[in-house]
Amino acid sequence: xxxxxxxxxxxxxxxxxxxxxxxxxxxxxxxxxxxxxxxxxxxxxxxxxxxxxxxxxxxxxxxxxxxxxxxxxxxxxxxxxxxxxxxxxxxxxxxxxxxxxxxxxxxxxxxxxxxxxxxxxxxxxxxxxxxxxxxxxxxxxxxxxxxxxxxxxxxxxxxxxxxxxxxxxxxxxxxxxxxxxxxxxxxxxxxxxxxxxxxxxxxxxxxxxxxxxxxxxxxxxxxxxxxxxxxxxxxxxxxxxxxxxxxxxxxxxxxxxxxxxxxxxxxxxxxxxxxxxxxxxxxxxxxxxxxxxxxxxxxxxxxxxxxxxxxxxxxxxxxxxxxxxxxxxxxxxxxxxxxxxxxxxxxxxxxxxxxxxxxxxxxxxxxxxxxxxxxxxxxxxxxxxxxxxxxxxxxxxxxxxxxxxxxxxxxxxxxxxxxxxxxxxxxxxxxxxxxxxxxxxxxxxxxxxxxxxxxxxxxxxxxxxxxxxxxxxxxxxxxxxxxxxxxxxxxx
Amino acid sequence: xxxxxxxxxxxxxxxxxxxxxxxxxxxxxxxxxxxxxxxxxxxxxxxxxxxxxxxxxxxxxxxxxxxxxxxxxxxxxxxxxxxxxxxxxxxxxxxxxxxxxxxxxxxxxxxxxxxxxxxxxxxxxxxxxxxxxxxxxxxxxxxxxxxxxxxxxxxxxxxxxxxxxxxxxxxxxxxxxxxxxxxxxxxxxxxxxxxxxxxxxxxxxxxxxxxxxxxxxxxxxxxxxxxxxxxxxxxxxxxxxxxxxxxxxxxxxxxxxxxxxxxxxxxxxxxxxxxxxxxxxxxxxxxxxxxxxxxxxxxxxxxxxxxxxxxxxxxxxxxxxxxxxxxxxxxxxxxxxxxxxxxxxxxxxxxxxxxxxxxxxxxxxxxxxxxxxxxxxxxxxxxxxxxxxxxxxxxxxxxxxxxxxxxxxxxxxxxxxxxxxxxxxxxxxxxxxxxxxxxxxxxxxxxxxxxxxxxxxxxxxxxxxxxxxxxxxxxxxxxxxxxxxxxxxxxx
Numbered sequence: 016x017x018x019x020x021x022x023x024x025x026x027x028x029x030x031x032x033x034x035x036x037x038x039x040x041x042x043x044x045x046x047x048x049x050x051x052x053x054x055x056x057x058x059x060x061x062x063x064x065x066x067x068x069x070x071x072x073x074x075x076x077x078x079x080x081x082x083x084x085x086x087x088x089x090x091x092x093x094x095x096x097x098x099x100x101x102x103x104x105x106x107x108x109x110x111x112x113x114x115x116x117x118x119x120x121x122x123x124x125x126x127x128x129x130x131x132x133x134x135x136x137x138x139x140x141x142x143x144x145x146x147x148x149x150x151x152x153x154x155x156x157x158x159x160x161x162x163x164x165x166x167x168x169x170x171x172x173x174x175x176x177x178x179x180x181x182x183x184x185x186x187x188x189x190x191x192x193x194x195x196x197x198x199x200x201x202x203x204x205x206x207x208x209x210x211x212x213x214x215x216x217x218x219x220x221x222x223x224x225x226x227x228x229x230x231x232x233x234x235x236x237x238x239x240x241x242x243x244x245x246x247x248x249x250x251x252x253x254x255x256x257x258x259x260x261x262x263x264x265x266x267x268x269x270x271x272x273x274x275x276x277x278x279x280x281x282x283x284x285x286x287x288x289x290x291x292x293x294x295x296x297x298x299x300x301x302x303x304x305x306x307x308x309x310x311x312x313x314x315x316x317x318x319x320x321x322x323x324x325x326x327x328x329x330x331x332x333x334x335x336x337x338x339x340x341x342x343x344x345x346x347x348x349x350x351x352x353x354x355x356x357x358x359x360x361x362x363x364x365x366x367x368x369x370x371x372x373x374x375x376x377x378x379x380x381x382x383x384x385x386x387x388x389x390x391x392x393x394x395x396x397x398x399x400x401x402x403x404x405x406x407x408x409x410x411x412x413x414x415x416x417x418x419x420x421x422x423x424x425x426x427x428x429x430x431x432x433x434x435x436x437x438x439x440x441x442x443x444x445x446x447x448x449x450x451x452x453x454x455x456x457x458x459x460x461x462x463x464x465x466x467x468x469x470x471x472x473x474x475x476x477x478x479x480x481x482x483x484x485x486x487x488x489x490x491x492x493x494x495x496x497x498x499x500x501x502x503x504x505x506x507x
Numbered sequence: 508x509x510x511x512x513x514x515x516x517x518x519x520x521x522x523x524x525x526x527x528x529x530x531x532x533x534x535x536x537x538x539x540x541x542x543x544x545x546x547x548x549x550x551x552x553x554x555x556x557x558x559x560x561x562x563x564x565x566x567x568x569x570x571x572x573x574x575x576x577x578x579x580x581x582x583x584x585x586x587x588x589x590x591x592x593x594x595x596x597x598x599x600x601x602x603x604x605x606x607x608x609x610x611x612x613x614x615x616x617x618x619x620x621x622x623x624x625x626x627x628x629x630x631x632x633x634x635x636x637x638x639x640x641x642x643x644x645x646x647x648x649x650x651x652x653x654x655x656x657x658x659x660x661x662x663x664x665x666x667x668x669x670x671x672x673x674x675x676x677x678x679x680x681x682x683x684x685x686x687x688x689x690x691x692x693x694x695x696x697x698x699x700x701x702x703x704x705x706x707x708x709x710x711x712x713x714x715x716x717x718x719x720x721x722x723x724x725x726x727x728x729x730x731x732x733x734x735x736x737x738x739x740x741x742x743x744x745x746x747x748x749x750x751x752x753x754x755x756x757x758x759x760x761x762x763x764x765x766x767x768x769x770x771x772x773x774x775x776x777x778x779x780x781x782x783x784x785x786x787x788x789x790x791x792x793x794x795x796x797x798x799x800x801x802x803x804x805x806x807x808x809x810x811x812x813x814x815x816x817x818x819x820x821x822x823x824x825x826x827x828x829x830x831x832x833x834x835x836x837x838x839x840x841x842x843x844x845x846x847x848x849x850x851x852x853x854x855x856x857x858x859x860x861x862x863x864x865x866x867x868x869x870x871x872x873x874x875x876x877x878x879x880x881x882x883x884x885x886x887x888x889x890x891x892x893x894x895x896x897x898x899x900x901x902x903x904x905x906x907x908x909x910x911x912x913x914x915x916x917x918x919x920x921x922x923x924x925x926x927x928x929x930x931x932x933x934x935x936x937x938x939x940x941x942x943x944x945x946x947x948x949x950x951x952x953x954x955x956x957x958x959x960x961x962x963x964x965x966x967x968x969x970x971x972x973x974x975x976x977x978x979x980x981x982x983x984x985x986x987x988x989x990x991x992x993x994x995x996x997x998x999x
Binding site: 058063064065066071072074094103115120125132149170185 | 547551556557564583584588590592608612613637784
């Protein structure tokens with residue numbers, strides 16, 4: 016808890032955000048990255064960025080929260096090589112054709128040309144599976160549940176965007192092997208539950224899991240499920256996805272096991288990929304406001320900051336120190352002894368999103384009061400000295416809940432029924448999500464999806480798993496019999 | 508504390524080590540990596556390996572111990588890009604000539620040839636310094652203390668060896684900028700102190716810091732200091748090194764600050780590089796024995812394992828569960844309900860190096876006794892039920908101390924004075940380190956060092972910082988006036 020973290024002392028004057036999140040989201044997003052010092056985009060390779068301490072401290076907490084839950088559920092951690100031989104990538108045809116336009120290739124070691132090109136991993140199925148081939152022998156080895164924390168690389172052809180779509184990003188990838196399709200399905204449901212436990216309950220992010228239409232699946236998967244988070248500008252951001260990997264892969268890598276009945280069978284594979292640096296973007300976007308960041312309690316780089324108003328006053332110093340000692344028993348806390356005026360310090364810490372700020376001033380001290388500013392509600396509360404610690408502890412338990420409740424409303428009234436293209440257009444224009452009856456999420460529906468995208472700029476994001484299908488009507492586009500209810504939204 | 512970690516239940520029979528550590532170290536090292544399941548060497552790129560869960564769980568604890576200390580000392584965490592443009596690497600001439608034979612080059616993105624080649628970072632000075640150029644303006648910004656946890660890549664020309672010298676490894680690199688040479692020196696001393704606090708006091712590793720002779724410096728540094736750990740086979744392993752980086756770098760990257768006197772000055776740079784995956788090798792090697800690993804308490808993947816002897820017995824189950832509940836208040840603990848016989852489980856957990864094992868059997872239960880096996884001393888102790896938890900807690904505090912004390916003796920009697928080449932040879936042959944008077948650690952001494960290496964296979968590792976120089980005699984090789992006392996040892 017006594018990590019020495021950035022304090023405002025030697026910093027330049029904190030610049031305020033001039034863009035409003037709800038009016039000019041894109042500019043707000045650029046400004047907050049720069050002004051809260053989350054990443055520096057001036058690194059001299061396009062699409063690569065330098066993640067700065069305030070973001071890294073939070074992302075490290077995000078990693079450890081996610082890893083703790085995965086380990087509890089029996090996933091074992093690995094570090095795999097960053098490089099994957101081209102021959103591995105080529106073993107499954109849809110995988111290589113999906114990823115090859117985005118692969119960075121290593122061709123030389125020192126002065127020598129390598130005999131085979133190596134890919135900087137865009138994802139590591141083809142690294143894990145060749146080892147699964149060596150490790151898995153019997154039904155007793157299954158389920159075989161792994162994960163690794165890793166940096167991955169994609170030479171994006173789409174426009175890059177810091178945190179959301181960088182050419183190098185930081186994620187966890189979990190790869191599992193199962194004895195049956197049913198067990199694989201169970202794993203997919205477990206991954207969804209993990210997403211809820213971590214992204215919703217700890218990071219405060221609401222999302223909807225969609226099963227993607229066949230033309231939008233992970234290259235090589237038989238089914239893809241992805242959590243879409245809604246941005247205030249009405250766009251959807253794909254966050255963790257979990258995939259049923261077809262047996263094509265276990266056949267390509269010859270991953271077999273001896274089942275209870277003595278027969279050799281191919282395993283069923285699943286994978287799950289929460290991209291922490293991308294999820295961090297949603298944390299910024301969903302919780303932040305026009306004054307800066309707001310961190311959920313568990314992933315705040317610093318949870319409590321104490322600002323001594325008259326910082327040279329011995330009594331104030333003493334009080335600040337004593338409070339710090341009490342608070343560090345349950346939270347990370349620092350005293351800001353920096354040279355700025357108190358008002359400037361307030362702006363700084365509000366920009367940084369520290370959940371609780373305590374202002375210690377002479378007037379309060381005389382009255383035996385403590386002033387607490389809580390960033391979740393942007394509200395000052397004044398407590399008696401005697402109960403202050405108890406109150407601060409209470410507030411600490413409310414922060415994430417409040418942020419989550421507020422965020423949960425994001426989707427409210429955003430999803431609207433549409434009966435035709437014009438209605439879809441109208442909904443999308445207003446930053447909503449359209450719910451429509453649709454012919455097919457298999458190959459034959461792709462044409463209708465293309466019409467929608469061309470006319471509205473929005474995509475068919477898929478079917479919802481948590482709703483029972485009651486489809487009686489016709490496809491909003493082609494008028495053929497509708498088989499699915501799908502959701503349409505703009506995405507990044 | 509309730510991480511679900513590997514238990515022996517479904518594992519194959521634990522194979523014992525057949526090689527003795529003190530007789531055939533090299534074979535012992537290969538066997539322990541395979542039999543304790545630390546890394547799989549069968550990945551299909553030469554020099555790259557798959558780190559397995561038992562090693563990863565410990566390395567993660569090693570990372571967080573090191574990061575906690577660095578953060579406490581004011582270092583801020585970053586994630587930098589893995590790729591470095593060739594033009595950056597070339598900015599400092601001795602740096603590029605030192606590293607270029609070992610660089611993996613990325614030349615293509617998708618189908619396109621890149622305009623400039625990118626290096627997979629062999630180390631990140633030339634990435635950090637270009638950003639220091641943007642971030643550092645005033646003496647108020649100094650010292651500027653950073654670090655990152657990263658994977659780095661070296662196309663080694665020497666033979667690779669798992670954990671010790673792999674083509675991809677996992678480390679922390681800390682880069683700092685200072686206002687004066689004196690401040691830079693202070694940082695180097697702080698890095699050495701950090702090495703003691705973490706490597707010695709937590710990981711239990713004894714080492715000696717040598718200042719490397721000029722021909723063995725980090726490419727681009729003016730002075731290099733490195734901690735050598737001694738192997739049981741008499742070889743030295745270089746662990747963290749800390750470097751005074753010459754102003755060549757701050758000039759090459761134009762990293763200047765406005766000093767208190769209003770003048771623009773170049774910063775003084777330092778860097779520090781603890782390679783966690785390599786330090787893990789020393790943990791294995793220094794503490795392990797012919798039964799397997801021995802983990803220091805803080806970095807054990809699992810600290811306590813409970814083996815119920817009659818695992819179907821309700822009373823035994825109940826007792827195991829109750830003990831677990833008590834122990835998990837201060838340690839990570841699991842119950843091994845696996846199918847193997849107790850003796851096989853003992854072998855398994857001894858191989859895995861779990862510090863404390865508790866055997867719960869009916870006979871003990873009747874007598875209200877608890878049997879505790881401690882891996883540090885390979886000793887069984889029997890406690891009364893009523894005091895068992897207290898005793899286990901006491902033992903937990905002794906494990907690292909005992910391992911460290913034993914390890915501290917490693918260097919004892921290994922360092923011996925030598926007066927000539929024949930004596931050096933004799934000392935090296937017996938697995939020792941020779942202490943000799945030597946002409947020069949600058950360029951002009953390199954010839955003498957080459958003679959030593961050619962004749963004995965050992966290297967001049969440098970001068971010792973913690974000893975006052977009292978040199979009156981002549982160089983053991985060239986007979987010219989000796990200016991230094993240097994240490995000579997075999998290394999990997």
